[in-house]
Amino acid sequence: MPPSLKRELTTFSAMALVVANMIGTGIFTTTGFLAGDLGRSSLVLAIWVVGGIVAVAGCLVYAELGINLPRSGGEYVYLREAWGPVWGFISGWVSFLAGFSAPIAAGGLAFAAYLSYFFPSLSPSSSGALLRSGVGWIHLGNGQILAVAVIGVFAVVNIVGLRLAANIQNMLTLLKIGVLSVFLGLAFVVGHGNWQHFSQTAVRTSPHDLALQFAVSLTFVMFAYSGWNAATYVAEEIRNPERSLPLALVGGTLLVIVFYLACNVAFIYAIPLEKLKGVLPVGSEAARVLFVGRGGAIFSGMMAAALLSCISAMVIVGPRVYYAMAQDGCFFGSAARVHPRFHTPVFAILFQTVATAALIITGTFEALIYYVGFMLVLFAALATAGIFKLRKRHHWRKLPAVDRFFPLVPAVFLVASFGMLISTIRFRPTESFLGLLTVCCGAGLYWWTSLRSRNGRRV
Numbered sequence: 001m002p003p004s005l006k007r008e009l010t011t012f013s014a015m016a017l018v019v020a021n022m023i024g025t026g027i028f029t030t031t032g033f034l035a036g037d038l039g040r041s042s043l044v045l046a047i048w049v050v051g052g053i054v055a056v057a058g059c060l061v062y063a064e065l066g067i068n069l070p071r072s073g074g075e076y077v078y079l080r081e082a083w084g085p086v087w088g089f090i091s092g093w094v095s096f097l098a099g100f101s102a103p104i105a106a107g108g109l110a111f112a113a114y115l116s117y118f119f120p121s122l123s124p125s126s127s128g129a130l131l132r133s134g135v136g137w138i139h140l141g142n143g144q145i146l147a148v149a150v151i152g153v154f155a156v157v158n159i160v161g162l163r164l165a166a167n168i169q170n171m172l173t174l175l176k177i178g179v180l181s182v183f184l185g186l187a188f189v190v191g192h193g194n195w196q197h198f199s200q201t202a203v204r205t206s207p208h209d210l211a212l213q214f215a216v217s218l219t220f221v222m223f224a225y226s227g228w229n230a231a232t233y234v235a236e237e238i239r240n241p242e243r244s245l246p247l248a249l250v251g252g253t254l255l256v257i258v259f260y261l262a263c264n265v266a267f268i269y270a271i272p273l274e275k276l277k278g279v280l281p282v283g284s285e286a287a288r289v290l291f292v293g294r295g296g297a298i299f300s301g302m303m304a305a306a307l308l309s310c311i312s313a314m315v316i317v318g319p320r321v322y323y324a325m326a327q328d329g330c331f332f333g334s335a336a337r338v339h340p341r342f343h344t345p346v347f348a349i350l351f352q353t354v355a356t357a358a359l360i361i362t363g364t365f366e367a368l369i370y371y372v373g374f375m376l377v378l379f380a381a382l383a384t385a386g387i388f389k390l391r392k393r394h395h396w397r398k399l400p401a402v403d404r405f406f407p408l409v410p411a412v413f414l415v416a417s418f419g420m421l422i423s424t425i426r427f428r429p430t431e432s433f434l435g436l437l438t439v440c441c442g443a444g445l446y447w448w449t450s451l452r453s454r455n456g457r458r459v
Contacts, residue, residue, distance in 0.1 A: 018252030026224020032279035082386025093442035100318030108147025172309035191290035319348035
């Protein structure tokens with residue numbers, strides 16, 4: 001009998017995955033872009049509240065889907081069950097590139113950007129372009145090398161065993177929460193900030209109508225909230241998923257909403273919006289202003305370390321999607337192989353590592369964020385819409401929190417998603433086109449793997 005995955009994750013570990021996936025690259029990098037897009041602190045804070053409400057609605061729907069379909073794979077499983085194998089496969093393909101590999105790449109670049117506070121040569125933007133093609137530039141500098149090396153280390157840890165990876169993940173998550181808690185506590189007690197910053201506006205850098213730009217920027221915010229569904233990807237390895245999965249999803253997301261709002265208040269308290277515009281390592285800059293001298297350096301380093309938690313969590317979660325796909329014959333067959341000693345999907349982890357490294361040296365941070373945000377919103381919306389069909393199944397267990405407010409809960413997520421998708425297509429056509437191209441490539445790959453399967457050959 002071939003080795004299989006083991007149920008080793010507790011409720012706390014599953015919640016830690018959710019928190020670690022969410023609190024990371026997005027909150028430490030997006031506020032500077034929002035400052036230029038929206039121009040008012042009230043709108044910057046409001047968009048994080050709206051994003052949180054949308055994320056909680058998605059959590060509730062996914063919790064119901066997860067307790068009825070407790071398999072590893074997340075959207076891949078839900079879309080396959082609701083809309084058929086082709087959409088399940090495409091969602092898995094999208095997860096491979098946009099759902100995990102690209103966010104991990106963005107996290108690695110953000111980690112290097114934060115360390116550039118101490119070592120300027122690590123800044124991803126300072127790397128040299130070695131090759132130019134018709135699509136874009138190939139960047140390979142110290143920042144990119146560091147990002148690839150960090151992800152390689154986490155890949156090795158995950159191959160050695162889930163228990164080791166989960167223990168490291170728990171410690172990194174606690175470190176992250178501790179760092180943010182200390183940062184927020186000291187920011188308002190001894191930090192050199194100014195509450196007058198909240199009454200100051202910034203000259204908007206976006207030429208678009210404010211309402212439409214709010215919808216586009218919400219895509220950016222939803223990237224920061226991405227990870228609210230992280231526990232569903234490892235449902236097959238969670239103890240008592242019927243109880244633990246809803247608690248992990250909703251509890252983890254609510255905790256993150258509180259941290260996100262507090263962080264943004266601290267950032268604006270430290271730096272007025274006009275000076276925040278376009279700043280990538282916003283947490284590092286805020287720490288430098290709030291805690292003059294060594295205090296800023298210490299917190300910049302600790303925030304860089306906190307980013308490792310987000311990278312680690314995604315390295316754990318992503319390969320479980322490819323593992324589930326390969327079991328169904330919809331991905332490279334070797335991705336379904338489990339290491340006989342460590343009981344981990346070793347080839348799935350390696351595939352993700354290679355794809356992530358490629359994205360690190362070919363993509364820019366902002367383009368990666370919009371590309372990822374567009375794709376995540378699209379497929380989360382398709383999975384959420386599937387609940388209307390799946391609820392008609394006999395013996396389907398309805399989550400009380402969803403059933404009491406049905407169809408309002410999924411409708412909140414779907415309406416917000418539709419607005420984000422339309423606005424992004426209109427104002428960020430390049431990233432949207434690349435996202436839709438990824439979908440088409442997934443459909444083509446599904447056709448190819450299906451043809452090989454019919455011919456009796458293993459992919």
